[in-house]
Amino acid sequence: MSHPMPMTQNRVSVPVTVNAEKCIADKGCTVCVESCPLDLLAIDMAKGTAYMRFDECWYCLPCEKDCPTQAITVDIPYLLR
Amino acid sequence: MNEPMIDVDVLVIGGGTAGPMAAVKAKEANPKLKVMLLEKANVKRSGAISMGMDGLNNAVIPGHATPEQYVKEITVANDGIVNQATVMAYAQESYSMIEQLDRWGVKFEKDETGDYAVKKVHHLGAYVLPMPEGHHMKKVLYRQLKKARVEVTNRFMATRLLTDANGEIAGACVLDTREGTFSVIRAKSVILCTGAAGRLGLPSSGYLFGTYENPTNAGDGYSLAYHAGAELSGIECFQINPLIKDYNGPACAYVTGPLGGYTANSKGERFIECDYWSGQMMLEFHRELEGGNGPVFLKLDHLAEETISTIETILHSNERPSRGRFHEGRGIDYRSGMVEMHISEIGLCSGHSASGVWVDEHAATTVPGLYAAGDLAFVPHNYMLGAFVYGKFAGESAAARASSREHVEIDPVQLAAERERVLGPLARTDGLPPAQVEFKLRRLVNDYLQPPKVTRKMEIGLTRFAEIREDLAQMSATSPHELMRAMEVHFILDCAEMAARASLYRTESRWGLYHYRVDFPEKNDADWFCHAQLKKGDDGEMTHFKRPIAPYLVPLDEEEKQAYNRLRIVKEAVAA
Ligand SMILES: Cc1cc2nc3c(=O)[nH]c(=O)nc-3n(C[C@H](O)[C@H](O)[C@H](O)COP(=O)(O)OP(=O)(O)OC[C@H]3O[C@@H](n4cnc5c(N)ncnc54)[C@H](O)[C@@H]3O)c2cc1C
Ligand code: SF4
Ligand code: SF4
Numbered sequence: 001m002s003h004p005m006p007m008t009q010n011r012v013s014v015p016v017t018v019n020a021e022k023c024i025a026d027k028g029c030t031v032c033v034e035s036c037p038l039d040l041l042a043i044d045m046a047k048g049t050a051y052m053r054f055d056e057c058w059y060c061l062p063c064e065k066d067c068p069t070q071a072i073t074v075d076i077p078y079l080l081r
Numbered sequence: 082m083n084e085p086m087i088d089v090d091v092l093v094i095g096g097g098t099a100g101p102m103a104a105v106k107a108k109e110a111n112p113k114l115k116v117m118l119l120e121k122a123n124v125k126r127s128g129a130i131s132m133g134m135d136g137l138n139n140a141v142i143p144g145h146a147t148p149e150q151y152v153k154e155i156t157v158a159n160d161g162i163v164n165q166a167t168v169m170a171y172a173q174e175s176y177s178m179i180e181q182l183d184r185w186g187v188k189f190e191k192d193e194t195g196d197y198a199v200k201k202v203h204h205l206g207a208y209v210l211p212m213p214e215g216h217h218m219k220k221v222l223y224r225q226l227k228k229a230r231v232e233v234t235n236r237f238m239a240t241r242l243l244t245d246a247n248g249e250i251a252g253a254c255v256l257d258t259r260e261g262t263f264s265v266i267r268a269k270s271v272i273l274c275t276g277a278a279g280r281l282g283l284p285s286s287g288y289l290f291g292t293y294e295n296p297t298n299a300g301d302g303y304s305l306a307y308h309a310g311a312e313l314s315g316i317e318c319f320q321i322n323p324l325i326k327d328y329n330g331p332a333c334a335y336v337t338g339p340l341g342g343y344t345a346n347s348k349g350e351r352f353i354e355c356d357y358w359s360g361q362m363m364l365e366f367h368r369e370l371e372g373g374n375g376p377v378f379l380k381l382d383h384l385a386e387e388t389i390s391t392i393e394t395i396l397h398s399n400e401r402p403s404r405g406r407f408h409e410g411r412g413i414d415y416r417s418g419m420v421e422m423h424i425s426e427i428g429l430c431s432g433h434s435a436s437g438v439w440v441d442e443h444a445a446t447t448v449p450g451l452y453a454a455g456d457l458a459f460v461p462h463n464y465m466l467g468a469f470v471y472g473k474f475a476g477e478s479a480a481a482r483a484s485s486r487e488h489v490e491i492d493p494v495q496l497a498a499e500r501e502r503v504l505g506p507l508a509r510t511d512g513l514p515p516a517q518v519e520f521k522l523r524r525l526v527n528d529y530l531q532p533p534k535v536t537r538k539m540e541i542g543l544t545r546f547a548e549i550r551e552d553l554a555q556m557s558a559t560s561p562h563e564l565m566r567a568m569e570v571h572f573i574l575d576c577a578e579m580a581a582r583a584s585l586y587r588t589e590s591r592w593g594l595y596h597y598r599v600d601f602p603e604k605n606d607a608d609w610f611c612h613a614q615l616k617k618g619d620d621g622e623m624t625h626f627k628r629p630i631a632p633y634l635v636p637l638d639e640e641e642k643q644a645y646n647r648l649r650i651v652k653e654a655v656a657a
Contacts, residue, residue: 034123034125034235036122036126038297039562054562056289058290060131061402074403076406080286080288080327
């Protein structure tokens with residue numbers, strides 16, 4: 001017995017912003033992706049920039065501190081602000 | 082189906098604080114051994130100290146404190162329920178570990194004469210050593226890992242330990258959290274360093290990852306040890322912390338206290354004598370919050386500008402550096418207002434409290450070949466330095482065992498069951514999203530387990546947890562990342578069930594708020610001056626039993642035993 005489970009997608013605002021001008025992911029940088037203890041960041045290959053893929057942030061800041069071009073800004077997640 | 086299998090001598094699971102130390106010390110003890118450090122995140126930025134630390138909370142430094150004094154302090158702070166041999170082993174090694182870290186390049190605060198600048202925060206003695214430049218902890222550890230040639234495997238998580246026919250450790254099942262593949266690591270010794278159960282209660286903000294602990298630590302090691310047959314102890318002694326409301330990070334009384342800051346009620350008055358975190362302190366905090374003088378605040382606005390900027394520099398660059406932007410967003414300035422505080426969600430953590438996997442003074446658990454160190458190992462109030470010291474003990478013990486043993490065959494039945502459990506959610510094309518199951522589970526933890534504890538509520542909680550257990554098999558994952566979260570929900574559920582059952586077992590109140598049972602409000606030393614142990618029984622069910630407290634190495638007199646029961650400030654009667 002198996003029937004599909006109805007699903008929907010919820011929109012959420014995420015705390016990490018990446019400045020596309022500054023981000024050098026297109027040159028092969030993945031520093032923030034490696035730093036994040038929760039593994040939340042990824043590279044958008046089409047745009048050549050990093051982005052926050054999952055809303056599971058501890059607002060701990062390694063991604064921001066380790067970024068070589070200061071492209072990342074971490075906000076306090078909206079629910080806590 | 083055959084999965085990739087690799088062999089190592091010593092497998093260290095968790096590369097936060099205790100783990101890197103354990104791996105380095107195992108390698109130093111016997112450089113011929115193959116030592117692997119397996120980490121769910123990346124060892125460069127993982128664990129509680131990912132952004133460094135403000136200071137040592139429990140330094141035992143000659144001239145400031147003796148090991149005997151420290152053992153006494155922790156015995157009293159933990160309401161008598163300690164295995165003093167383990168606390169003493171820590172205390173005796175504390176100073177040489179500080180010197181070791183100092184040589185490795187960790188910067189501690191020193192006075193003009195070059196002596197460590199120890200501060201008094203505890204009720205009785207002085208043990209807090211500030212690290213205003215403590216943000217480089219992980220770099221220091223990483224350098225040592227490279228130097229010792231430890232093999233580091235990042236972004237892998239252990240899902241189950243494997244044991245042989247004699248119940249001895251044989252290895253671990255692991256999940257590649259980026260590829261979603263399952264494999265096996267055979268090991269002669271395994272060291273668990275997976276930190277606290279930090280994703281147990283739901284923060285009142287409702288944000289699943291807005292926890293006090295680093296939320297990668299979902300209680301993995303508690304569950305891993307339990308299923309391997311290890312004894313756990315004091316699980317009913319929850320971790321509950323006084324935190325900045327919503328931000329849910331430490332208000333840092335240990336940083337601000339020695340500089341004149343303190344915890345105050347809404348009138349700006351002090352109500353506890355000592356800001357050192359203990360269950361007794363949390364009970365006073367709870368009473369003040371619930372009473373007419375609540376809420377509770379961190380008060381700094383009476384301090385001089387110079388002092389406040391020093392505090393800001395430390396608190397906003399170290400440990401939880403986003404504190405500054407949180408305050409800014411709310412328009413809070415330490416100079417002009419108090420910072421609202423609250424009581425955290427519950428967790429399990431021996432680093433701060435006293436719930437963990439039972440270990441002896443060599444970091445050995447009750448499962449041969451399995452060692453544990455750090456927040457998940459039962460050495461009360463062990464904090465960061467305790468994680469380093471027990472990491473060292475565990476590394477040395479594990480190396481000694483691995484040096485004289487061969488690998489054992491892996492039981493195909495254990496393996497097949499685990500493969501199915503782990504890969505199930507990826508194979509299911511639709512099913513419950515792990516985040517939704519986690520939210521519900523942790524909301525139930527708040528509803529039914531948050532102290533004050535009520536018997537009937539905890540019983541209802543267990544019924545609801547059993548329903549969630551049925552849901553686990555219906556979770557689906559759309560990516561390896563989500564699969565990692567699904568596996569964590571299994572760990573969280575195990576911890577929730579342990580927390581409820583252990584709390585029901587101890588039919589008395591102890592440790593202030595940590596185990597305050599309204600239907601058994603008194604402490605009952607006649608029946609409960611003992612450790613309460615929990616393990617998986619032969620029938621697969623959770624079993625409980627008492628373990629006597631070993632005779633104290635450092636005896637206490639009656640007066641001393643009461644010290645932490647007198648935390649509330651008693652006002653002088655006002656003359657009429
Ligand atoms: C916000 C905060 C402030 C603190 N302040 C202080 C302080 O000022 N002074 C002090 O002395 N102590 C402090 N502590 C306590 C101290 O940081 C901890 O006691 C100590 O760091 C714990 O070390 P650990 O190795 O047990 O855990 P962690 O350092 O957290 O390491 C656990 C590691 O295990 C990994 N892991 C988890 N599960 C798995 C799995 N299944 N497979 C593989 N890897 C896994 C995690 O990714 C993590 O890296 C603080 C803690 C916190 C959270
Ligand atoms: S670290 Fe900075 S530059 Fe590199 S990918 Fe991330 S955001 Fe881009
Ligand atoms: S703040 Fe921390 S958890 Fe959030 S994205 Fe950056 S590194 Fe990851």
